[in-house]
C-alpha cells in the first residue's frame with residue numbers, strides 16, 4: 113500500500129484535524145461564513161470540500177455541473193457546506209444525512225445561518241437507512257470517506273468515519289443503493305480520491321451490478337503532495 117492510501121496515515125490526519133489548537137469555531141468558504149462544531153469534518157483543514165463545490169458548480173454563481181437544480185441528496189453532509197450551497201444555488205429540495213450526530217447539528221446550524229431551513233431537511237442516518245422508503249432524488253451525492261481500512265477496524269471516534277471506511281462496507285451499500293433512490297434521469301454520484309482504492313471500488317461495483325464512469329478529475333495540492341479527486345457516476349448494469 114502506498115503512503116497516500118495508508119489508513120493509518122488517514123487516522124493521523126483525522127486526529128490532527130480533531131485536536132488542532134487552531135481549529136476554528138467558524139470559517140469562511142465560497143464567500144460565506146460557516147459554523148464548525150467539535151468532532152465534525154473541518155473544511156478549513158482540507159481542500160476537498162472546496163473541490164466538491166467547484167466540481168458541482170456550487171461556487172460563484174457557476175453553472176450546475178453533473179447535478180440538476182431539482183432535488184439533491186447530500187450524504188455525509190458534515191458542516192453542511194455542500195447541502196446549504198446547493199439550496200442557495202437553486203436546488204428546489206435538499207436532504208442532508210450524516211451518521212454523525214454532531215454533523216447533523218452542524219448542518220442544521222448552517223442551514224439556519226443561511227436561512228434555507230425551508231429547503232434543507234437534515235436527517236441522522238447511516239447512508240439511506242432513515243430516509244422515507246419512497247423518497248427519490250434527481251441527484252444523490254456523497255463526498256465519501258474514501259480511504260480503505262481493514263474490515264475489522266472499529267472507529268475510535270465519530271470523526272474517523274469522515275476519513276476511512278473499514279472494508280468499504282459503506283461504499284458497497286452506497287454503490288448498491290444510491291441508484292435505486294433516483295428519479296427518472298437522475299444521477300448517483302460519488303466523489304472519490306486517489307487516497308482511495310479505485311480498483312477495489314470497481315470490483316465492488318461489478319459485484320453488485322453497477323458500473324462506474326468518471327465524470328471529471330480535479331487535481332490540487334495538499335501539503336507537499338498532489339491529490340486527485342474524481343467524480344464518479346454509478347449506473348446499473350444488471
Ligand SMILES: C[S@@+](CC[C@H](N)C(=O)[O-])C[C@H]1O[C@@H](n2cnc3c(N)ncnc32)[C@H](O)[C@@H]1O
Pocket residue numbers: 153155160161164187188189190191192193194209210211212215237238239240255256257270273274275282
Ligand atoms: C469526507 S467527509 C465530507 C463532509 C462534507 N460533505 C464536506 O464535504 O465537508 C465524509 C462525511 O461522511 C460521513 N459518513 C461516513 N459514513 C457515513 C455513513 N455510513 N452514513 C452517512 N454519513 C457517513 C462522515 O461523518 C462525514 O461527515
